[in-house]
Amino acid sequence: MADYLQPYARAIDLHGATFEATMWNSPRTQEARFEVLTSMMGLRTQGAVRLADVGCGPGALAGWLMRQGISPAAYLGIDALPEFIEAARRTAPTWAAFAVGDPLADSSPLRKWQPDWIIISGTLNTMSQEQAELLLEACFDSARVGVAFNFLSDWCSNERRLAGCGPARRLDTQRLLDLARRHTPRVAFEQRYLDGHDAAIVAERSSSSRAARAMP
Numbered sequence: 001m002a003d004y005l006q007p008y009a010r011a012i013d014l015h016g017a018t019f020e021a022t023m024w025n026s027p028r029t030q031e032a033r034f035e036v037l038t039s040m041m042g043l044r045t046q047g048a049v050r051l052a053d054v055g056c057g058p059g060a061l062a063g064w065l066m067r068q069g070i071s072p073a074a075y076l077g078i079d080a081l082p083e084f085i086e087a088a089r090r091t092a093p094t095w096a097a098f099a100v101g102d103p104l105a106d107s108s109p110l111r112k113w114q115p116d117w118i119i120i121s122g123t124l125n126t127m128s129q130e131q132a133e134l135l136l137e138a139c140f141d142s143a144r145v146g147v148a149f150n151f152l153s154d155w156c157s158n159e160r161r162l163a164g165c166g167p168a169r170r171l172d173t174q175r176l177l178d179l180a181r182r183h184t185p186r187v188a189f190e191q192r193y194l195d196g197h198d199a200a201i202v203a204e205r206s207s208s209s210r211a212a213r214a215m216p
Helices: 006-015 027-041 060-067 082-090 108-113 129-142 158-163 173-183 207-214
Strands: 050-054 074-079 096-100 117-120 146-152 187-190 198-204
Touching: 006 082, 027 060, 027 117, 027 146, 027 187, 027 198, 050 108, 050 129, 060 074, 074 082, 074 108, 082 096, 108 129, 117 129, 129 146, 129 173, 146 173, 173 187, 173 198
Parallel strands: 050 074, 050 117, 074 096, 117 146
Antiparallel strands: 146 198, 187 198
C-alpha cells in the first residue's frame, strides 16, 4: 500500500469507514472547505457539470452538495480504499457514482471519464510535495474546465507551524501556485477561511475554452 494511504487504512481499522477515518478535525471545518472550493469555482452558477471528487472518502462532498441543492450533471467519487467506496455507495445521492481507484498510480480511468471539474479536498494532506504535484498534474491533464484543491499551507503562522499536524504534512504553497499558473492564468487563491491553517487554489481554463467544451 502506498505510504500516503497508510494513515487512512490505520484509521479505518480503528474507526471503520466513518468520518473519523478521514482525519478531519470536525464536520464543520470539512464543510467550510467544501464551501470555499465550490464558491471559488462558481459551481452554483455554472449549470450542470461533470464533477470528479478525487479522494472522496465515504462520500461527504456528495452528501453536502445534495443538502445544498447542487446536482451535477454527473458525479464520480474516486478513492483508493474500498472501504470508503462501500460506505459512500450506501448513502449516495441518486446522481452520484463511486469507484475504487488511485489517480496518482493510474489516472487513465479519470481521463476516460472526462470530468469538467476535479475537486481534491483533503486528499493531498498525507502526500509528499512530489506526490501532490504528480497528482495535480494528472488532474490537470484530465479536467476539461479546471481543478480545485485545498492543502495545509506552509504560509501558516509560526505557532501553527511549530505545533505540527502529523500524520498530515504542510506543502509548499508557492510551488503549488506556480504549478497551477503553468496550466492557466485564471488562478484563484484563498487562505483566510480557517485562520490561515490551510489554503485553496482553483485553476480554470479560459471562459471561451469552457464554452467551447460545453457545446455538443
